[in-house]
Amino acid sequence: MFTQFKLHKLLLKSIQELGFESPTPVQEEVIPLAMDGVDLKVKAETGSGKTVAYLLPTLHQLLSRANPDAGTRALILLPTRELALQVFTACKDLAKHSNLTTTLITGGEYIDEQIKFLDQEPDIVIATPGRLLKHCENETIDLYKLDVLVIDEADRMLDMGFSNDVLKIVDKCNTERQTLLLSATLKGIYGPAAEILRDPESVSLNNEEGDEQKNIEQQIVLADNTLHKQTLAYEILQLEEHDKAIVFTNSKTKADRLASFLMHKRLRVGILHGDVDQEKRSHVMELLRQGKVNILVASDLAARGLDIHGVDLVINFEMPRRGDTYVHRIGRTGRAGEKGLAISLISSLEWNLMIGIERYLKRKFERREVPGFEATYTGPVRVKSSGKAAGSNNKKLKLTASQRAKKRKLQEKKQNKKRKKKSIAVDSKTDNL
Numbered sequence: 001m002f003t004q005f006k007l008h009k010l011l012l013k014s015i016q017e018l019g020f021e022s023p024t025p026v027q028e029e030v031i032p033l034a035m036d037g038v039d040l041k042v043k044a045e046t047g048s049g050k051t052v053a054y055l056l057p058t059l060h061q062l063l064s065r066a067n068p069d070a071g072t073r074a075l076i077l078l079p080t081r082e083l084a085l086q087v088f089t090a091c092k093d094l095a096k097h098s099n100l101t102t103t104l105i106t107g108g109e110y111i112d113e114q115i116k117f118l119d120q121e122p123d124i125v126i127a128t129p130g131r132l133l134k135h136c137e138n139e140t141i142d143l144y145k146l147d148v149l150v151i152d153e154a155d156r157m158l159d160m161g162f163s164n165d166v167l168k169i170v171d172k173c174n175t176e177r178q179t180l181l182l183s184a185t186l187k188g189i190y191g192p193a194a195e196i197l198r199d200p201e202s203v204s205l206n207n208e209e210g211d212e213q214k215n216i217e218q219q220i221v222l223a224d225n226t227l228h229k230q231t232l233a234y235e236i237l238q239l240e241e242h243d244k245a246i247v248f249t250n251s252k253t254k255a256d257r258l259a260s261f262l263m264h265k266r267l268r269v270g271i272l273h274g275d276v277d278q279e280k281r282s283h284v285m286e287l288l289r290q291g292k293v294n295i296l297v298a299s300d301l302a303a304r305g306l307d308i309h310g311v312d313l314v315i316n317f318e319m320p321r322r323g324d325t326y327v328h329r330i331g332r333t334g335r336a337g338e339k340g341l342a343i344s345l346i347s348s349l350e351w352n353l354m355i356g357i358e359r360y361l362k363r364k365f366e367r368r369e370v371p372g373f374e375a376t377y378t379g380p381v382r383v384k385s386s387g388k389a390a391g392s393n394n395k396k397l398k399l400t401a402s403q404r405a406k407k408r409k410l411q412e413k414k415q416n417k418k419r420k421k422k423s424i425a426v427d428s429k430t431d432n433l
Contacts, residue, residue, distance in 0.1 A: 001021075001022060001023075002015050002020060002022075002023060002056075005023075005031050005032060005035065005056070006035075007031075007035075007056060007060050008059070008060050008063040008064060010063060010095075010097040010098045011056060011059055011060060011063070011094060011095075011098075013097050014093065014094045014095070014096055014097055015056075015094070018093060018094075020052070023049070024048060024049035024052075024053075025048070025049075025205055026042070026044040026048045026049050026050050026053050026203070026205050027049050027050075027052060027053040027056075029042075029053075029203045029205065030042055030044075030050070030053040030054065030057070030180075030203055031053055031056055031057050033201050033203065034053075034054060034057035034058070034178075034180060035057045035060060035061070037061070037178050038178070038199075038200070038201050039178060039179045039180070039181075039197045039198050039199065039200040039201070040179075040180045040181065040197075040200055040201050040202075040203060041181050041183075041186070041193055041197060041200045041201070041202045041203070042054075042180065042181065042182040042183070042202075042203045042204075042205075043182075043183060043184070043185065043186050043202075043203065043204040043205060044182065044184070044203070044204075044205040045184050045205070045331060045335070046153070046184060046331060046335065047331075047335025048205060048335070050152070050182055051086075051087055051090050051152070052090065052094070054076075054150050054152070054180050054182065055087070055090060055091055055094055056094065058074050058076075058124075058148045058150065058180075059091075059094055059095055059098070059100065061147060061148060061178075062074060062100055062123055062124070062147065062148075063098055063100070065147075070145045070147075071121040071142050071145050072118075072121055072122060072123065072124070072125050072141065072142060072143060072145070072146065073123050073124070073145065073146060073147040073148065074123065074124040074125070074146070074147060074148040074149075074150070075124075075125050075126075075127065075132075075143060075146055075148070075149050075150070075169075075173070076091075076124070076125070076126045076127070076150040076152065077127060077128070077129055077132070077149075077150065077151045077152065077157070077166060077169070078126070078127070078128060078152050078153060079128065079129075079153045079156045079157050079160050079162060080128065080156075081106040081107065081108060081128060081278065081281070082281070082285055083152075083153065084104060084106050084126050084127065084128055085104065085106070085282075085285075087126050087152070088102060088104040088126045091124060091126060095124075100123045100124060101120070101122040101123050101124070102122055102123065102124040102125075102126065103117045103118065103120075103122040103124070103125050103126070104126050104127070105117075105118070105125055105126070105127035105128070105131055105132055105135065105141075106127065106128045106131055107128060107130050107131040107278075108277070108278030108281075109131075109278070111131075111134070111135075114131075114135070114140075115135075115140045118135060118140050118141050119140075121142070125141070129157065129162040129165040129166050129169060130162070130165060132169060133165045133168055133169055136168070136169055136172045143169075143172045143173045143174065144172070144173070144174050145174055146173045146174040146177045147174070147177060147178065148177060148178050148179075148180070149170070149173055149177050149178070149179045149180070149196075150179075150180045150182070151166065151179070151180070151181045151182070151196065152182045153182070153183065153184070154181050154182060154183035154189050154192070154193075155183045155184055155185050155186075155189055156184075156328070158189060158192070163192055166192070166196075167192065167195060167196075170195070170196055179196055179197050179198070179200075181193055181196060181197060181200070184328075184331065185324075185327075186204075214334075215334035215335075215338060215339055215340060216330055216333060216334035216339075216340040216341070216342050217339070217340070217341045217342070217366070218330065218342045218344075218363070218365050218366065219341070219342070219343045219344070219365060219366045219367070219368045220343070220344045220345075220346050220354060220365045220366070220367055220368070221236070221343060221344070221345050221346070221368055221369065221370060221375075222346050222347075222367075222369075222375040222377050222378065222379065223345045223346060223347050223375050223377070224347065224375045224376055224377050225347065226254075228373075228375065229317055229318075229345045229347070230257075230258060230261045231373055232345055232370055232373055233247060233258065233262070233315055233317055233345065234261070234262060234265050234267070235370050235372075235373055236313075236315060236343055236370060237262070237267060237295060237313075237315075239370070240313050240341060240343075242294070242311075242312045242313040243294065243310040243311070243312055244288065244294050244295070244296070244308060244310045244311045244312065244313075245294065245295045245296070245311065245312075245313040245314070245315065246295075246296045246297075246298055246308070246311055246313075246314050246315070246329075246332050246333075247262075247295065247296070247297045247298070247314075247315040247317050248298060248299070248300065248314070248315070248316050248317060248318070248320070248329050249297065249298075249299060249317045249318050250299070250300070250318040250320065250321070251299065251318075252273040252274055252275055252299055254317065254318065255271055255272075255273045255297050255298065255299050256271065256273075258297050258317055259271040259297040262295065262297070267295055268292065268293045268294050268295060269293065269295045269296075269297060270284040270287055270288055270293040270295070270296050270297070271284065271296070271297045271298070272284060272296060272297075272298040272299070273298065273299040274299060284296070285308075288308060289308075296308075297317075300320065300325055300328070300329070308332065311332045311333045311335075311340070312333055312338070312339070312340050312341065313333065313340070313341050313342075313343075314329060314330050314332055314333050314340070314341070314342040314343070315342075315343050315344075315345070316329060316330075316342070316343070316344035316345065317345055318345070318350070319344055319345075319346060319350040319353045319354055319357070320353075320357075321353065323356070323357050323360030323361065324360075326357050326360075326361075327361075329342075330342035343368075344365070347377065348377050348380070348389075351379065351380055351388070351389050352388045352389055355386065355387040355388045356388075358387070359386075359387075
């Protein structure tokens with residue numbers, strides 16, 4: 001029960017109304033340490049309940065040590081607008097019985113309107129790094145009296161190139177603050193963490209390699225080409241029961257084409273990629289939350305940080321080029337102890353990518369077929385000891401029998417043209433003699 005943490009009575013009232021019964025493992029570990037005021041480095045996957053794990057002790061501190069003249073006392077940094085909005089909503093729900101004020105600062109919104117909110121010195125600011133840094137540089141926000149700094153999804157901040165922005169923001173903060181840094185993985189964040197944290201306690205909720213994917217069944221389906229993949233994606237979405245599904249592509253063009261194909265098949269589809277403006281993104285996310293859309297076609301950058309409840313199916317229309325990107329993609333499902341399914345569609349060009357990601361994860365994917373839509377491609381004829389396709393045959397494997405015949409005809413045509421040119425040249429020389 002949450003009563004064990006001796007939280008402020010106004011927070012306990014909100015928890016009861018929200019229907020929270022018992023804390024998750026990450027909440028049990030983080031809340032008491034954070035309430036003691038120490039810096040924390042937390043490794044926990046998205047969907048484990050970590051948002052509540054840092055919001056409750058942060059709100060408790062602000063309520064227990066009221067200081068109406070202090071200005072902004074808590075800052076929560078997140079990598080994307082969607083995730084920031086989700087945390088903003090959760091914070092408002094937990095603090096609804098208090099007088100604490102909260103402001104959301106993200107890109108894609110009018111900066112003048114944000115300045116008006118910041119002039120009122122809200123107790124809590126929830127922000128994305130790029131836009132907040134502009135406010136810091138313009139001196140439209142004061143962070144020198146900050147009590148608590150939370151940096152959530154730290155690994156994704158680094159992936160998205162926000163490391164320098166975050167460090168610049170930290171330099172503007174009160175040096176006597178408490179800092180909580182949360183990440184799904186600690187790979188690559190040790191350097192920034194050392195600059196941000198002071199003698200931190202560590203909490204790790206997924207110690208074992210590959211533990212993040214323990215609730216996710218991972219499969220591959222071989223495909224012949226893009227058109228075949230479109231059919232496979234549609235059939236899988238029909239075959240597999242799902243509340244919500246996300247289909248990932250590597251490019252905006254592929255996302256547009258696939259979304260159009262699935263919409264033509266009368267599926268309830270939304271789309272997110274870099275060319276979708278903020279108003280449309282917000283509209284798509286709202287439709288998804290309301291259940292009016294249950295399939296999201298997305299590029300990697302657009303989906304970074306998305307915390308969508310009820311995703312039980314992820315389809316990789318194209319295999320990502322990096323292992324960590326694959327982990328982020330499939331991590332949209334199988335959250336908070338729920339089961340999830342991730343299916344990757346693999347063409348001959350993606351075989352080696354798949355093998356590389358298997359080695360990154362130290363596991364083998366389950367092979368499956370979609371009945372009635374099996375691929376003619378069954379894998380490389382020859383493989384290296386690593387499992388990758390032997391390079392000398394790669395070009396031949398990409399061509400069908402008809403394509404090879406067509407190629408031979410073109411080569412013969414070129415050779416005939418060369419012979420004809422030589423013959424004309426010889427005849428010309430003879431005429432000149």
